[in-house]
Amino acid sequence: MLKLLSGEILKIKTECIVVPVCEDEEIHADPALIHLIENAKKIKEFNGEKDDSVMLFEPSESKAERILFIGIGKLDKINAEVLRSFAGKTIKQLIPKELSEIIICAPSPEKLHLTEEVVLGAIFEGAFLGNHIFDKYKKDKKRKPLKTVSVFTDSKTAKSQRLLASRIQTVCRGTILAREWVSMPPNEKQPERLVRSMVKAAEKEDLSFTILDEKALKQNGMGAILAVGSGSRSKPRLLILDYNPFKNRKAPKTKKTFVLVGKGVTFDSGGINLKPSGSLDEMKMDMSGAASVAATLITLARLKHKFRVVGVLPVVENMPSGEATRPGDIIKTYSGKTVEIGNTDAEGRLILIDAMSYAIKMFKPDVMIDMATLTGACIIALGEKIAGVFSTDEPLVKDIVASGEATAERCWPMPMPEDYKPLLKSEFADINNMSSTRWGGAITAALFLSEFVEDTRWAHIDIAGPAYSKKSGDYCGAGGTGFGVRLLIDFLTKI
Ligand code: BES
Ligand code: MN
Ligand code: ZN
DSSP states (O other), X not given: OEEEEOXXXXXXXXXXXXXXXXXXXXXXXXXXXXXXXXXXXXXXXXXOOTTOEEEEESOTTSSSSEEEEEEOOXXXXXXXXXXXXXXXXXXXHHGGGTOOEEEEEOOOHHHHTSOHHHHHHHHHHHHHHHTOOOOTXXXXXXXXXXXXXXXXXXXXXXXXGHHHHHHHHHHHHHHHHHHHHHHSOGGGOOHHHHHHXXXXXXXXXXXXXXXXXXXXXXXXXXXXXXXXXXXXXXXXXEEEEEEOTTTTSOOOSSOOEXXXXXXXXXXXXXXXXXXXXXXXXXXXXXXXXXXXXXXHHHHHHHTXXXXXXXXXXXXXXXXXXXXXXXXXXXXXXXXSOEXXXXXXXXXXXXXXXXXXXXXXXXXXXXXXXXXXXOOHHHHHHHOSSOEEEEOSOHHHHHHHHHHHHHHTOOEEEEOOOGGGGGGGOOSSSSEESSOSSSXXXXXXXXXXXXXXXXXXXXXXXXXXXXXXXXXXOSSOOSEEOOTTHHHHHHXXXXX
């Protein structure tokens, strides 16, 4: 749990006070803290260099059991992400000590040239996210998360920030929800089960939902979703989560509807174009887009967001079998257009086009964003920490990139060149799901999607790189990162 504290720091009883220390400038304003830091810097091995730390036990000046000083480097390098990382690493360092409650002292926003909301928000986020432990599948749960993390500020406006802690906590709970779905093993989250789990979480909030099962998908002519799901024993689903704050009230003057579409491949074996065994186990993360969108919808409901947002989630398992779709098959999509299956491993774009055509028809969105672990090529282009944004709508790209900056869920604009479109030509059908060249694979995937969105304002975010991490980070454990939840919430709440 997160709390905001102010008052006299030395008089507070606590298991541990954590003080971030800057290497070259004083970043605190509270004289008591400044004095503590002066003394700490007298210790030879500590001067506030990044990741240096020193712990004092039973300090005479304070009622705390311990004071932990942690270096966060030079002033000109300190930004929101440095604070998130500092807070996350702090928690990870203290969990093995079996503490249950700590206080982190926030630096003075003025001295960092940041706003108070950014400074407190970043520390809250790093602490809350760093405190998450995914040990559901371990017999011995050795590590216990801290019960309470308080952030101390001596600021006069602390009162106006009281809501901040609870807001950040709500958003971070969304990130953690997405992380857990992504990290869940694929034998526990086949389409039916994953959808049930998402509905169970959504039912507790002010969200309505619709599930299209195999029969309904057939009736609706969703040939692309069905084709991808045909090889698996667990049949595909289309889940619709609808957050509509105007449902029971008088119609407002401006009634915007946003649609979020998320790729939900619970395991991507590649299908008949079977993937090599290298890191096939990681393909349980191929439903990260759906996880982030579902968690975003749930978070929006908890935040009582101001306009309607609909999540449209095609959920399938891509498996080889006697019933699986073959390379060379031609399918008819919901839009009526036919697609030649050049490669059964290019399955994400197939399920997305049926979901997007359906969303456009049913909800007539003002803006539609799809989030998908769509291509390995996007990881080649931007690495494992940055998502690609594809759209011809420049203001939309600008807003998404700005939210990426604010949340450190970074997004980078990618091109959608018209003259690459012929690479998707099919001799036999309206389009091929596979480009005739392997180069520019993230771009040709986005261009394939664009053929099905007509004139809707739309952006595609390829999160293949940042959705999952084999190694743990500063405020994220190994596995699903929950990338996209904080990004989308920031984007939607700034509209
Ligand atoms: N799910 C993969 C993309 C992916 C790769 C996500 C690595 C995360 C990590 C996607 O379905 C896929 O297989 N894409 C192919 C497309 C190709 C067959 C045109 C790819 O990127 O190789
Ligand atoms: Mn694939
Ligand atoms: Zn995939």
